[in-house]
Amino acid sequence: MFPILGACPVCGEGMMITRMECPQCATAVEGRFATGRLGRLTAEQTAFVETFIRCDGKLKHVGEEMGLSYPSVRSRLDEVIRAMGYEVRRDYEDDFSGGPSEMERREILEALERGEVSTEDVLERLQGKPIEGE
DSSP, X not given: OOOOOSBOTTTOOBOOEEEEEOTTTOOXXXXXXXXXXXXXXXXXXXXXXXXXXXXXXXXXXXXXXXXXXXXXXXXXXXXXXXXXXXXXXXXXXXXXXXXXXXXXXXXXXXHHHTTSSOHHHHHHHHTTOXXXXX
16 A cells, blocks of 8 residues: 555645545545645655654653654654644744754754764854854
């Protein structure tokens, strides 16, 4: 069996399930069935959610299992939250106002993971301060 597609591979719109069938007795039901919020996720996001659940929701354990830093795990969780149609709410999110965009923050954190910048440089960049020599 193939996994359910949450989005149309042609135009990106949400897909709709119109027929369901019992594999045992072949009873079929036709209509319009929603995939639910989890159906909006990409295959990569679904895999992340499965890992998140397997790790009891502990971001540190998710990072260890996936080989990612805490900021990268947090970023992926935020992407899943948004993809499901929810608003990301964190107390420290206000600390980033006036600083780099979400994409810039992600690039900065990935540079840290690759060892291209120091932790101090990252902290300054995330606070919107220019780095000497830039």
